[in-house]
Each structure stands twice: as structure tokens, then as C-alpha cells.
Amino acid sequence: MLTDQADAKSRKPGNAILAAIPSVDRVLNMDATRMLIDEYGRTPVLAATRAMLTELRDHATRAHTLPPDALVEPALHSRLQAALAQAARPALRPVFNLTGTVLHTNLGRAPLPDVAVAAVIDAMTQPCNLEYDLDDGSRGDRDSLIEPLLCELTGAEAATVVNNNAAAVFLALNTLGLRREVIVSRGELVEIGGSFRVPDIMSRAGCRLREVGTTNRTHLPDYADAISSKTALLLKVHTSNYAIQGFTAAVAEKDLAGLAREQKLPFIIDLGSGTLADLGKLGLPSEPTPQQSLANGADLVTFSGDKLLGGPQAGIIIGRRDLIAKIKKNPLKRALRVDKMTYAALEAVLRLYRDPERLRHDLPVLRLLTRPVADIEAMANFLLAVTAQAVAGQATVAIRPCSSQIGSGSLPVNLLPSICLAIAPVTRNRGVGSALKKIEQAFRRLPVPVLGRIVDDAFCLDLRCLEEKYGQEFITQLKLLSLS
Numbered sequence: 001m002l003t004d005q006a007d008a009k010s011r012k013p014g015n016a017i018l019a020a021i022p023s024v025d026r027v028l029n030m031d032a033t034r035m036l037i038d039e040y041g042r043t044p045v046l047a048a049t050r051a052m053l054t055e056l057r058d059h060a061t062r063a064h065t066l067p068p069d070a071l072v073e074p075a076l077h078s079r080l081q082a083a084l085a086q087a088a089r090p091a092l093r094p095v096f097n098l099t100g101t102v103l104h105t106n107l108g109r110a111p112l113p114d115v116a117v118a119a120v121i122d123a124m125t126q127p128c129n130l131e132y133d134l135d136d137g138s139r140g141d142r143d144s145l146i147e148p149l150l151c152e153l154t155g156a157e158a159a160t161v162v163n164n165n166a167a168a169v170f171l172a173l174n175t176l177g178l179r180r181e182v183i184v185s186r187g188e189l190v191e192i193g194g195s196f197r198v199p200d201i202m203s204r205a206g207c208r209l210r211e212v213g214t215t216n217r218t219h220l221p222d223y224a225d226a227i228s229s230k231t232a233l234l235l236k237v238h239t240s241n242y243a244i245q246g247f248t249a250a251v252a253e254k255d256l257a258g259l260a261r262e263q264k265l266p267f268i269i270d271l272g273s274g275t276l277a278d279l280g281k282l283g284l285p286s287e288p289t290p291q292q293s294l295a296n297g298a299d300l301v302t303f304s305g306d307k308l309l310g311g312p313q314a315g316i317i318i319g320r321r322d323l324i325a326k327i328k329k330n331p332l333k334r335a336l337r338v339d340k341m342t343y344a345a346l347e348a349v350l351r352l353y354r355d356p357e358r359l360r361h362d363l364p365v366l367r368l369l370t371r372p373v374a375d376i377e378a379m380a381n382f383l384l385a386v387t388a389q390a391v392a393g394q395a396t397v398a399i400r401p402c403s404s405q406i407g408s409g410s411l412p413v414n415l416l417p418s419i420c421l422a423i424a425p426v427t428r429n430r431g432v433g434s435a436l437k438k439i440e441q442a443f444r445r446l447p448v449p450v451l452g453r454i455v456d457d458a459f460c461l462d463l464r465c466l467e468e469k470y471g472q473e474f475i476t477q478l479k480l481l482s483l484s
């Protein structure tokens with residue numbers, strides 16, 4: 001043992017141990033280190049070597065000893081290798097979303113279809129006609145890349161795209177309502193999460209909020225009575241993330257549109273999660289669509305690109321040509337515009353909507369949301385034994401029915417039946433909570449983190465979002481799991 005040898009050589013054991021720690025140069029010249037330099041580059045290996053040796057010296061100084069074999073070459077190299085691998089790991093990485101929330105805002109919302117990913121790669125690796133009109137060789141408008149498609153799919157006259165739906169609402173309000181009043185129902189002054197609150201966006205956009213009605217009931221005369229010479233527009237916000245039940249009343253889009261037209265005021269609807277597909281036909285809870293809102297008489301409709309639409313993060317504004325033209329002229333449009341990656345991915349996703357029969361299969365969001373329970377159950381059966389083995393001695397695994405949520409502002413009361421692996425710690429009552437947290441953490445700290453949800457006495461992995469093509473990768477992670 002190294003410490004014994006060191007003790008034998010010196011009356012000051014601490015110094016002898018320190019002396020036994022190799023120099024930076026010696027480590028760098030070891031054969032195995034040269035291989036690490038080939039893989040990771042000289043500068044990172046030098047930095048990692050220095051850090052490792054400092055750590056060993058600190059340890060030796062503190063404890064007057066080092067763990068046995070700490071200084072043998074293979075041990076030094078596996079420490080170095082681990083440190084380099086850790087440092088080389090990207091901060092943004094893939095995870096398994098087995099939380100049961102399909103459109104999880106914290107986990108990047110919609111997964112993109114392969115065609116969109118391929119389009120992004122093309123746009124990123126080669127020059128492209130982002131703002132160049134290939135017909136007459138002049139400067140072009142980047143919106144013209146997707147505007148015809150959006151108009152075709154929604155029946156809108158014009159369309160534009162910005163960074164996200166929060167930006168879309170902000171830009172529309174700032175363009176059409178600056179220093180004037182915007183009329184909104186009290187029941188629609190929502191917080192979407194992550195600090196998007198309608199009243200805050202409104203004031204930052206330079207508009208004055210004119211609330212009408214009450215939290216649970218608002219009627220057409222409430223709007224009509226509030227209209228004055230200061231009024232800029234009427235706004236309706238789709239209160240997607242909560243439901244007011246019981247004695248409620250809201251004014252229909254059609255009626256508000258009629259009032260707005262009579263008063264020559266623009267009527268804007270913030271739809272939030274705007275899907276272009278008829279979800280009811282797919283067996284899912286129905287959601288209002290932008291095309292319906294336009295047909296109901298809205299002048300502008302805003303919605304997200306990465307919620308139910310299933311595309312990249314973006315905010316889409318569709319509607320009247322004259323209003324969209326004003327929005328495009330707002331200098332803030334430049335600040336909120338999206339880059340070529342977004343146009344590439346969005347165009348590819350929108351094209352899928354041209355073929356409604358194949359959409360359900362080709363668009364990952366809809367494929368996951370409409371996945372048959374039998375498929376999810378087959379996945380559970382396939383994974384049961386290997387999962388049980390991975391947690392053996394610490395927990396038991398059972399297949400249980402559960403409920404998935406759509407997420408991202410779709411009604412939380414609309415649940416989709418699903419199947420999960422329920423991992424329950426083997427412990428007698430006391431300590432169940434901490435045992436569950438330990439299991440949750442072990443899964444979360446895997447190289448490809450596996451994220452689930454603690455429900456009652458078990459850590460649950462909802463398998464709706466684990467498609468067959470990722471099954472093998474999941475098993476690889478299970479084999480790396482360490483619960484002890």
C-alpha cells in the first residue's frame with residue numbers, strides 16, 4: 001500500500017505521500033494519457049490532469065493518507081477519463097420524458113419529425129434563400145417562405161412568424177394598441193406559467209388594460225359598454241390551462257367579432273396551443289383551431305409553433321393582410337424574428353398538414369398523443385423483467401394503468417389513458433419517501449436521464465412517450481442504473 005511505503009520512507013508521513021504524487025509532466029507522458037490527448041485534445045487533458053493532481057494533493061494534506069492504489073496508472077487514468085468525459089458532456093442533452101406530460105415545456109415541448117430535422121440540417125450547413133427571391137434575384141422577405149403554406153392551411157390572408165407565442169401577442173398588442181386601451185374579459189387575465197401574464201405583457205407592450213365582466217361571467221354588453229374613443233382593440237385569450245366550472249359565461253368568438261366589426265375595431269384571439277388538425281377526429285379532446293377562429297371573424301389569431309402544432313418554438317400570427325403588414329413594419333418585429341432553423345423546421349412540419357391521413361403517423365406529437373394503449377402495454381411487458389432486474393433488492397416493478405396529459409396549456413382535465421412501470425421501494429413504511437426520492441434521483445442521473453413522476457408509493461414511468469425505436473437505448477440506461 002502506498003501510504004505504508006511512504007511512512008517507511010519518512011518521519012513526516014504527509015510529505016512522503018505528497019512526494020509520491022506524480023508531476024503533471026509525468027502524467028502527460030504516460031502512454032494512456034497520450035490516448036486521452038488524441039481523443040479530447042491537449043489543453044483539456046492538461047487542465048484535467050492539473051485538477052486531478054491538485055485534488056489528490058489536497059486529499060493527502062487533509063487526511064495524511066490516500067486511498068490504496070490511488071496513484072497506480074490505471075486508477076489515475078480512469079479518474080482522468082471520467083473527468084474528461086464529464087467535462088465534454090453537453091449541457092443540453094437528450095432525456096427520456098416518461099413524466100406522462102407529452103408536451104412538457106421544461107423538456108423542450110414537441111419532438112420534431114425527421115423531415116423537419118433534415119430541413120434544419122440543410123439550412124444550417126449550406127447557404128439558403130432565407131431572404132432572397134430566387135425568381136427575380138432580389139431581396140426577399142423571410143416570412144414569404146411559410147406565408148403561402150400558412151394561408152393555404154388556415155384560410156388566412158396573411159401570416160408572419162416570431163420567436164414564440166408570447167412574442168406574437170406582445171408584437172400584435174404593441175403594433176395595434178400602443179398607448180390605447182385593450183378590452184379583455186376578467187376571466188381571461190391568465191398566467192400561462194413562466195411569467196407570461198396577460199396584464200404584464202399588455203403593459204410592457206404599451207397598452208392600457210380595460211378589464212370587463214367578472215372572473216366567472218362576462219357578457220357582450222360588458223364589452224360594448226367599455227368601448228370608447230380610447231379603445232384600440234378587443235382581445236380574447238384562450239384560457240387553456242384551467243377551467244372555470246359552474247355558473248360561467250363567456251362571449252362567443254362570433255359575437256365579439258360582430259361587435260368589433262360594428263365598432264371598426266380589430267379583434268385578436270390568442271389561441272395558445274393552436275392545432276391545425278381536427279383532434280376530435282383523432283379521438284382526442286377537441287381544441288379550437290386557428291382556422292375556426294378566423295372563420296368566426298377574428299382579425300388576427302396568434303398561436304405557438306411547438307405546442308399542439310408539433311413544430312419548432314415559434315409564434316405564428318395569421319389574419320387580415322393590412323394588420324399583418326403593420327405588424328411586419330413594427331421595428332420590434334426585427335427584434336423578435338426567427339432564424340433559418342425555425343423556418344426550415346416549421347415549413348417541413350406545416351407541409352405534413354397537407355396530408356391529414358398520414359399526419360397522425362408522421363407528426364411525433366400526434367403519434368404520441370394517439371398511441372394505442374395496447375402499444376404502450378406491449379412496451380411495458382417488454383421492459384418489465386429488465387427493469388425489475390435493474391432495481392432488484394431495492395424495489396419491485398409492476399405494470400399499472402395511469403393517465404397522460406397533453407401538456408403546454410391544454411386542459412389538464414383532459415387525460416389520456418396510458419400504462420406505466422410503477423417502481424416501488426422495498427421498505428417497511430418508514431422511509432418510503434426518501435427511498436422514492438433516491439430512486440427518482442438515480443434514474444435522473446443516468447447518462448441519458450430517465451424522468452418519471454412519483455405517484456403515491458411508486459416512481460412511475462409512463463411509457464406513452466417511449467417509442468419502440470428508443471427501447472434499446474432505454475435498456476442500456478437501465479443496465480447503468482445503480483440504486484445502492
Ligand SMILES: *Cc1c(COP(=O)(O)O)cnc(C)c1O
Nearest residue numbers: 164165166192271272273304409
Ligand atoms: C402557451 C401560451 C402562450 C405562450 O406561448 P409560448 O409559445 O410559450 O410563448 C400565450 N398564450 C396562451 C393562451 C398560451 O396557452
